[in-house]
Amino acid sequence: xxxxxxxxxxxxxxxxxxxxxxxxxxxxxxxxxxxxxxxxxxxxxxxxxxxxxxxxxxxxxxxxxxxxxxxxxxxxxxxxxxxxxxxxxxxxxxxxxxxxxxxxxxxxxxxxxxxxxxxxxxxxxxxxxxxxxxxxxxxxxxxxxxxxxxxxxxxxxxxxxxxxxxxxxxxxxxxxxxxxxxxxxxxxxxxxxxxxxxxxxxxxxxxxxxxxxxxxxxxxxxxxxxxxxxxxxxxxxxxxxxxxxxxxxxxxxxxxxxxxxx
Amino acid sequence: xxxxxxxxxxxxxxxxxxxxxxxxxxxxxxxxxxxxxxxxxxxxxxxxxxxxxxxxxxxxxxxxxxxxxxxxxxxxxxxxxxxxxxxxxxxxxxxxxxxxxxxxxxxxxxxxxxxxxxxxxxxxxxxxxxxxxxxxxxxxxxxxxxxxxxxxxxxxxxxxxxxxxxxxxxxxxxxxxxxxxxxxxxxxxxxxxxxxxxxxxxxxxxxxxxxxxxxxxxxxxxxxxxxxxxxxxxxxxxxxxxxxxxxxxxxxxxxxxxxxxxxxxxxxxxxxxxxxxxxxxxxxxxxxxxxxxxxxxxxxxxxxxxxxxxxxxxxxxxxxxxxxxxxxxxxxxxxxxxxxxxxxxxxxxxxxxxxxxxxxxxxxxxxxxxxxxxxxxxxxxxxxxxxxxxxxxxxxxxxxxxxxxxxxxxxx
Numbered sequence: 001x002x003x004x005x006x007x008x009x010x011x012x013x014x015x016x017x018x019x020x021x022x023x024x025x026x027x028x029x030x031x032x033x034x035x036x037x038x039x040x041x042x043x044x045x046x047x048x049x050x051x052x053x054x055x056x057x058x059x060x061x062x063x064x065x066x067x068x069x070x071x072x073x074x075x076x077x078x079x080x081x082x083x084x085x086x087x088x089x090x091x092x093x094x095x096x097x098x099x100x101x102x103x104x105x106x107x108x109x110x111x112x113x114x115x116x117x118x119x120x121x122x123x124x125x126x127x128x129x130x131x132x133x134x135x136x137x138x139x140x141x142x143x144x145x146x147x148x149x150x151x152x153x154x155x156x157x158x159x160x161x162x163x164x165x166x167x168x169x170x171x172x173x174x175x176x177x178x179x180x181x182x183x184x185x186x187x188x189x190x191x192x193x194x195x196x197x198x199x200x201x202x203x204x205x206x207x208x209x210x211x212x213x214x215x216x217x218x219x220x221x222x223x224x225x226x227x228x229x230x231x232x233x234x235x236x237x238x239x240x241x242x243x244x245x246x247x248x249x250x251x252x253x254x255x256x257x258x259x260x261x262x
Numbered sequence: 263x264x265x266x267x268x269x270x271x272x273x274x275x276x277x278x279x280x281x282x283x284x285x286x287x288x289x290x291x292x293x294x295x296x297x298x299x300x301x302x303x304x305x306x307x308x309x310x311x312x313x314x315x316x317x318x319x320x321x322x323x324x325x326x327x328x329x330x331x332x333x334x335x336x337x338x339x340x341x342x343x344x345x346x347x348x349x350x351x352x353x354x355x356x357x358x359x360x361x362x363x364x365x366x367x368x369x370x371x372x373x374x375x376x377x378x379x380x381x382x383x384x385x386x387x388x389x390x391x392x393x394x395x396x397x398x399x400x401x402x403x404x405x406x407x408x409x410x411x412x413x414x415x416x417x418x419x420x421x422x423x424x425x426x427x428x429x430x431x432x433x434x435x436x437x438x439x440x441x442x443x444x445x446x447x448x449x450x451x452x453x454x455x456x457x458x459x460x461x462x463x464x465x466x467x468x469x470x471x472x473x474x475x476x477x478x479x480x481x482x483x484x485x486x487x488x489x490x491x492x493x494x495x496x497x498x499x500x501x502x503x504x505x506x507x508x509x510x511x512x513x514x515x516x517x518x519x520x521x522x523x524x525x526x527x528x529x530x531x532x533x534x535x536x537x538x539x540x541x542x543x544x545x546x547x548x549x550x551x552x553x554x555x556x557x558x559x560x561x562x563x564x565x566x567x568x569x570x571x572x573x574x575x576x577x578x579x580x581x582x583x584x585x586x587x588x589x590x591x592x593x594x595x596x597x598x599x600x601x602x603x604x605x606x607x608x609x610x611x612x613x614x615x616x617x618x619x620x621x622x623x624x625x626x627x628x629x630x631x632x633x634x635x636x637x638x639x640x641x642x643x644x645x646x647x648x649x650x651x652x653x654x655x656x657x658x659x660x661x662x663x664x665x666x667x668x669x670x671x672x673x674x
Contacts, residue, residue, distance in 0.1 A: 096558040101572030174460035
């Protein structure tokens with residue numbers, strides 16, 4: 001049983017938390033996420049040109065790169081996390097260029113060695129799967145696909161064909177961190193996705209508060225929160241871990257109990 | 263890389279997945295993917311629709327002012343012959359795309375893309391711009407067809423290209439300065455992509471160069487190929503033969519691919535693309551082929567300026583239009599296939615060529631084609647007198663006089 005199966009198979013929704021690697025004291029922030037109750041960690045790989053991200057994560061990328069964060073640093077963070085937390089699924093999320101720079105096989109090997117469970121490559125749609133997909137899946141690393149409001153029924157099978165680990169439903173057509181879709185729309189989309197795949201479906205983009213997270217957790221297998229956490233890292237710097245733990249705990253409480261309260 | 267046998271044709275790229283060899287492709291977020299596929303479908307339909315071609319050609323003739331002249335630059339030719347070896351000094355001809363409406367080749371592509379936008383029922387236009395030439399051309403066609411237009415422009419470029427910013431505003435466009443990153447063309451493109459992904463339902467993104475996700479590199483090339491088709495006909499009519507060498511400046515590479523593509527299967531015609539070497543290849547520059555390596559950015563795989571971790575480096579050129587750390591994917595493929603040669607010119611060489619052309623021909627070129635002229639200056643002397651060079655004069659220099667004055671230490 002994979003770490004994903006366990007994390008999403010607890011009979012309640014999972015909380016998926018995103019932070020950018022190299023932004024603030026990442027090791028301490030990751031500890032705070034786990035202590036707060038995060039079920040899955042998404043570690044953002046900073047990139048100079050994060051064109052799918054809103055202002056919060058753009059700034060986090062700049063802060064991380066400004067500190068000189070390298071790909072080697074990111075894998076060191078992942079390796080240390082895996083040693084401390086053998087059971088918590090860890091996903092790398094980022095853009096294609098840093099992932100393919102030294103070759104897809106190199107990247108896949110590094111992921112495997114660092115205990116990374118899956119990769120979300122924002123700017124590599126299923127049509128370009130050959131770039132990274134075979135190497136990652138060959139190394140036992142999941143290729144987590146995005147589905148969006150623009151992914152219609154005709155296209156969904158193409159997306160699912162190379163999707164492994166879980167499916168990430170981007171609830172709004174837009175960039176990270178800004179607006180949120182209505183609960184009704186999300187309920188409907190999740191129901192459609194779940195009828196088409198056995199993969200767990202996590203919902204993200206624009207989820208900021210425990211109330212929003214709880215509402216989504218009634219229907220989805222997972223709820224992704226990113227920008228709200230990243231903003232805390234940006235705002236509080238060295239003091240961010242305590243704030244991150246606090247928000248994560250409130251989110252986890254809402255997500256984990258959503259179905260009991262429904 | 264160059265070991266593979268030459269293909270039967272250099273003119274049948276990209277493949278059905280938008281790949282030029284290993285380059286090109288569709289590296290976009292899932293939100294954009296359905297739109298990219300819809301655009302491809304619409305473009306395929308438009309290509310075989312005589313009404314589309316007719317409307318495009320009519321606008322090029324009566325609105326843009328095509329065909330642009332093919333001009334024999336006699337005084338420049340003579341000037342270059344002065345210090346050429348005996349019997350050397352090729353004839354220099356210019357394809358005068360700087361005489362187009364709005365002053366550059368950019369308008370050719372904008373006319374084609376706005377017709378596609380309207381076919382797709384899109385009601386809002388966005389674009390990115392560096393020097394402002396593509397922004398002006400986009401604002402122009404948006405005004406012509408009555409569509410609202412938003413142009414993203416790096417804050418630094420807004421500062422150094424004020425006349426074009428004002429032109430866009432006169433034409434009714436909203437110009438949004440982008441402060442992220444180095445606040446130049448690359449950052450403007452990021453921001454345009456962010457706008458697009460949030461407004462896919464009604465918005466058409468008019469990309470300004472032969473780059474980005476498939477089908478953009480193909481359709482921009484096709485719209486710009488009017489340059490090469492005309493040049494080919496005009497050269498045959500005027501001289502009875504094909505040119506020996508084509509020369510064009512390259513940022514993203516749309517004017518170059520527009521000139522080159524119709525000649526790619528004429529084996530006697532050599533081609534030279536000229537990148538911007540800025541302060542020099544060992545310093546800050548914008549020469550992706552000469553000083554970069556393959557990677558993925560802005561929807562396509564191509565040569566990029568990047569570090570060991572795949573982080574994108576900032577380009578530098580005195581020409582804001584060449585100041586981009588990537589290049590259109592077809593050029594990457596043409597380089598690797600060996601069909602086209604690529605070289606570079608520094609800021610200083612471009613400035614010298616700019617002044618040379620002003621004085622010998624009475625043509626004030628934009629700084630972008632000044633790079634092409636700089637390369638012509640070097641190679642014409644090494645070619646026989648009966649050889650013919652055709653260089654693309656892709657833009658006029660009115661927009662650049664302030665930059666040139668500053669570089670020459672002149673206060674206006």
